[in-house]
Amino acid sequence: MNKDQFIQSLCPTLPVSVEHPISRPEKPGTRFWVANNGLWVEISRPWMYLLQPVATRNEALTPFGTINTPILELPRLPRAVMEEFVEAAREACPNEIGCWVFWNPETREARLVRYEQKTSTDAIQYDRPAPLPGESLVWDIHSHGRYDAYFSPTDNKDDFGDTKIAIVIGNMDKTEYSLTARFISREITIPLNG
Numbered sequence: 001m002n003k004d005q006f007i008q009s010l011c012p013t014l015p016v017s018v019e020h021p022i023s024r025p026e027k028p029g030t031r032f033w034v035a036n037n038g039l040w041v042e043i044s045r046p047w048m049y050l051l052q053p054v055a056t057r058n059e060a061l062t063p064f065g066t067i068n069t070p071i072l073e074l075p076r077l078p079r080a081v082m083e084e085f086v087e088a089a090r091e092a093c094p095n096e097i098g099c100w101v102f103w104n105p106e107t108r109e110a111r112l113v114r115y116e117q118k119t120s121t122d123a124i125q126y127d128r129p130a131p132l133p134g135e136s137l138v139w140d141i142h143s144h145g146r147y148d149a150y151f152s153p154t155d156n157k158d159d160f161g162d163t164k165i166a167i168v169i170g171n172m173d174k175t176e177y178s179l180t181a182r183f184i185s186r187e188i189t190i191p192l193n194g
């Protein structure tokens with residue numbers, strides 16, 4: 001297999017049928033769809049499914065079928081897990097703290113993993129925890145101590161290459177903390193708050 005074949009096998013690019021709707025893929029992965037109205041990306045994992053436009057035009061671009069409705073199906077972070085993290089983040093303040101939440105789509109159980117880490121007021125160093133069989137990394141949460149919740153250039157670098165939901169909470173010294181969240185993958189980033 002040469003380089004082009006390898007890339008194309010990882011990210012198949014297909015014309016949208018004018019007769020049939022897109023059927024869900026059998027295996028997790030990424031596909032690009034060339035539609036009448038632009039280029040769309042489809043990402044599937046055991047825990048999520050997404051079909052979103054990445055470049056669209058109002059007038060017909062190709063002779064292929066049209067995709068009309070974007071889809072984004074993500075699990076919800078259990079409230080108890082979020083509360084557990086908020087408590088840990090308040091305790092760690094003014095330092096940052098990070099946790100991962102693994103999710104088993106079969107059992108629908110979420111597990112907050114507080115990994116070994118070195119933290120300061122503006123950084124976290126850690127080794128990636130490993131999931132148990134059947135689990136996926138779904139949520140990557142960290143706090144910003146006394147600072148606002150936002151995705152910093154360091155966060156963007158750390159998140160690159162993962163497919164996950166990234167959450168930042170900030171202002172942990174205040175009664176009302178701030179929060180920002182996004183779905184991220186190599187191909188697309190979608191803000192989730194607001």
Ligand SMILES: [Zn+2]
Nearest residue numbers: 150152155168
């Ligand atoms: Zn951050």
